[in-house]
Amino acid sequence: MSKMLRAKMAALARVNSIKEKGIYPYFRPISSSQDTEVDIDGKKVLMFGSNSYLGLTNHPRVKEAAIRAVEKYGTGCAGSRFLNGTLDLHIELEQRLAEFVGKEAALVFSTGFQSNLGALSSLTGRNDYIILDELDHASLIDGSRLSFSKVVKYRHNNMEDLEAKLQAMPQSSVRLIAIDGVFSMEGDIARLPEIVALADAYGANIMVDDAHGLGVIGVNGAGTASHFGLTDKVDVIMGTFSKSFASLGGFIAGDKEIIEYLKHYARPLVFSASMTPAAVASVIATLDIMQTEPEHIQRLWDNTNYARTLLKEAGFDTGSVSETPIIPIYIRSEDNVFRVTRMLQEEGLFVNPVVPPAVQPDATLIRFSLMATHTFSQIETAVDKLTEAFTRAGVPLKQKI
Numbered sequence: 001m002s003k004m005l006r007a008k009m010a011a012l013a014r015v016n017s018i019k020e021k022g023i024y025p026y027f028r029p030i031s032s033s034q035d036t037e038v039d040i041d042g043k044k045v046l047m048f049g050s051n052s053y054l055g056l057t058n059h060p061r062v063k064e065a066a067i068r069a070v071e072k073y074g075t076g077c078a079g080s081r082f083l084n085g086t087l088d089l090h091i092e093l094e095q096r097l098a099e100f101v102g103k104e105a106a107l108v109f110s111t112g113f114q115s116n117l118g119a120l121s122s123l124t125g126r127n128d129y130i131i132l133d134e135l136d137h138a139s140l141i142d143g144s145r146l147s148f149s150k151v152v153k154y155r156h157n158n159m160e161d162l163e164a165k166l167q168a169m170p171q172s173s174v175r176l177i178a179i180d181g182v183f184s185m186e187g188d189i190a191r192l193p194e195i196v197a198l199a200d201a202y203g204a205n206i207m208v209d210d211a212h213g214l215g216v217i218g219v220n221g222a223g224t225a226s227h228f229g230l231t232d233k234v235d236v237i238m239g240t241f242s243k244s245f246a247s248l249g250g251f252i253a254g255d256k257e258i259i260e261y262l263k264h265y266a267r268p269l270v271f272s273a274s275m276t277p278a279a280v281a282s283v284i285a286t287l288d289i290m291q292t293e294p295e296h297i298q299r300l301w302d303n304t305n306y307a308r309t310l311l312k313e314a315g316f317d318t319g320s321v322s323e324t325p326i327i328p329i330y331i332r333s334e335d336n337v338f339r340v341t342r343m344l345q346e347e348g349l350f351v352n353p354v355v356p357p358a359v360q361p362d363a364t365l366i367r368f369s370l371m372a373t374h375t376f377s378q379i380e381t382a383v384d385k386l387t388e389a390f391t392r393a394g395v396p397l398k399q400k401i
């Protein structure tokens with residue numbers, strides 16, 4: 001075996017040990033659409049692990065829009081936005097998104113991950129700094145690495161630490177604070193008002209990755225900056241279409257000049273094929289629904305509040321930080337997280353296990369996420385199944401830190 005493979009096989013040992021214990025929870029094939037109930041291994045499984053917060057992946061108008069787009073434009077664009085891959089639909093979506101989040105312009109990429117890689121790798125340079133929250137999404141971390149800028153992390157949502165980091169940086173450099181608006185694993189919201197105050201005081205810029213804030217918080221779901229009334233203070237807003245927007249793709253919004261620059265220098269945009277017609281059309285349809293039917297967001301919040309109350313009443317440790325439809329159920333032991341997830345799957349409940357590096361080692365958890373389309377009765381069943389699985393696995397509901 002080559003030296004390279006030996007090193008990688010050692011890393012794979014972690015995966016193999018979970019498999020040997022029969023508690024491997026990943027790559028579970030689903031044979032139905034992403035909805036509140038899915039088919040796995042011929043069984044109906046309740047889905048509480050989806051990012052489709054508004055539950056629109058099966059909405060008849062969204063599906064119809066995708067079908068019409070395939071009929072008119074075909075299945076793919078066969079090129080990058082830069083060359084032959086720009087459709088009038090991409091432009092329409094960009095205008096709609098800019099208006100939605102309150103920025104001058106927007107640019108769509110083929111995934112959310114690529115949007116972050118594209119923006120961060122090109123907006124700052126070698127002598128600059130990118131400042132990240134330690135729990136930022138992997139795509140912000142990887143985009144920062146590609147920028148060749150100096151990357152500095154501050155402790156999660158810790159403003160004293162952020163200020164200390166800003167103080168230590170030369171004012172002559174560009175300093176870009178790039179953060180998740182809603183943190184994807186524990187459901188807490190970035191302390192944007194304080195971050196804006198610090199950015200103002202030290203002359204730094206701000207980019208918010210709003211993958212989990214769009215469609216969930218802010219005016220008609222316009223996200224974290226809108227939620228705090230701070231849209232003008234955030235330089236760059238990023239979003240993905242793989243969550244509330246029920247599709248695939250992502251975008252960056254900001255001043256016209258920033259977007260014009262990214263159009264020509266963001267390599268994941270220029271050198272990768274554009275979003276497919278069906279994906280674009282479904283985002284436009286979803287945006288229509290978000291802007292005209294506020295009841296979806298209202299139902300999402302009713303479900304979130306109901307689930308949080310039931311989970312707390314049942315005695316689960318849901319912590320104190322989550323303020324969104326992402327509810328962490330702390331287990332604080334990697335093996336137990338996998339065992340409980342596995343049992344839940346057998347009992348017909350899909351949730352996601354979360355272990356380092358996605359969270360701190362003492363915060364391993366089950367990520368329980370709500371959709372607008374869940375019924376109260378599905379939520380009640382899910383909480384019962386959780387209680388049964390914890391009991392069967394011998395895992396106490398309240399974990400000691």
Ligand code: PMP
Pocket residue numbers: 111112113114116137139180184209211212240241242249250
């Ligand atoms: N940012 C955050 C905060 C995310 O949670 C994700 C997806 N999990 C992404 C970016 C990447 O988005 P996509 O899946 O659309 O590539």
